[in-house]
Amino acid sequence: AQDNNKFKIGLIIPMTGQQASTGRQIEAAARLYMAQNGDTVAGKKIELIVKDDVATPDVTKRLAQELVVNEKINVMAGFGVTPAALAAAPIATQSKTPLVVMAAATSSITEASPYVVRTSFTLPQASVAMADWAPKNGIKKVVTLVSDYGPGIDAERYFKDRLLFNGGQVVESLRVPLRSPDFAPFLQKVRDIKPDALFVFVPSGAGAAVMKQFLERGMDKAGIKLIGTGDLTDDDQLNDMGDGALGVVTSHHYSAFHPSPMNKKFVEAFEKANKGMRPNFMAVGGYDGMRVIYEALRATKGQGGGEALLAAMKGQIFESPRGPMFIDAQTRDVVHNMYLRKVERKNGQLYNVEFDVIKDMKDPGKSK
Ligand code: DHB
Incomplete structure (x- = not known):
């Protein structure tokens, strides 16, 4: 149900099955980002709703629909594999909900909906x-x-x-x-x-x-x-x-050995919070995706709907644990080293x- 003091992120990721490590990495990174940056932005309390789609597109689609209709999520994110991202894209378009791709990496995903923004990479x-x-x-x-x-x-x-x-x-x-x-x-x-x-x-x-x-x-x-x-x-x-x-x-685009001070801090904090698990490129896609969502919420002062949030995601430039990156305002795709x-x-x-x-x-x- 709608709660005006809340900002809900529906995180749809594979937590079981062949792609489970992707979900494990992304969830850990999203929680680390929230622990480091707080769970209140522009007066809104951020709520992360994690759903396991087993990387099965039919399940992804059903979960995305339920999250939009019942939970009234503000943003959907995650998407461990390309078919999952493609299954959710029409729901993002219909409901005008930004869809942040943190893992999937087929080039064409950003063209499946004008509401898609990507923080992973492309093949x-x-x-x-x-x-x-x-x-x-x-x-x-x-x-x-x-x-x-x-x-x-x-x-x-x-x-x-x-x-x-x-x-x-x-x-x-x-x-x-x-x-x-x-x-x-x-x-x-x-x-x-x-x-x-x-x-x-x-x-x-x-x-x-x-x-x-x-x-x-x-x-x-x-x-x-x-x-x-x-x-x-x-x-x-x-x-x-x-x-x-x-x-x-x-x-x-990412190695846990990337020698920047920011990455060293990121790896250390991630390993500490997760019993020594080393972050991979999926974790970084998740961490940076949370950054893009937080900063869009901040820029819209907690007042924006899907359109405004999307506009505030386009063109963001920042330092990631991977190095410098930005969201190309035209393509909504990631530009990085x-x-x-x-x-x-x-x-x-x-x-x-x-x-x-x-x-x-x-x-x-x-x-x-
Ligand atoms: C995709 C999934 C992966 O696990 C990966 O490493 C790259 C791409 C995908 O389905 O898009």
């Missing part, structure tokens, strides 16, 4: 960054292996086109099912082709299985390099992947250590 950003780095570093002939849905198809396409432009070539494109994938037959095929490198996109939580099977098959010893977007060497799993992960190069990183052991733990950067990268998917 074209990460994939183009890798396709610029690889051919300058002896990697010309590549096989791609992606999860067979929105972000994987973006990764495959943008990596392939850019690599070709840069004088390299994708010789085979493999797609694995999103649900319970078995990577073995695909990796065997890659072994037979023997490219310079295998480029991988799998969603957060699936990287460790790819790494394990890649190493078990001795692909590294056969001279095949493993590269990918940073979803592969996810900070949520990386430290448990073992020394076989050392040297793997990925491109992404893309880092090249290599897995190294630091202070006894495995981290993605940044060694190069492409600054202020817009989503390449928006210019086509």
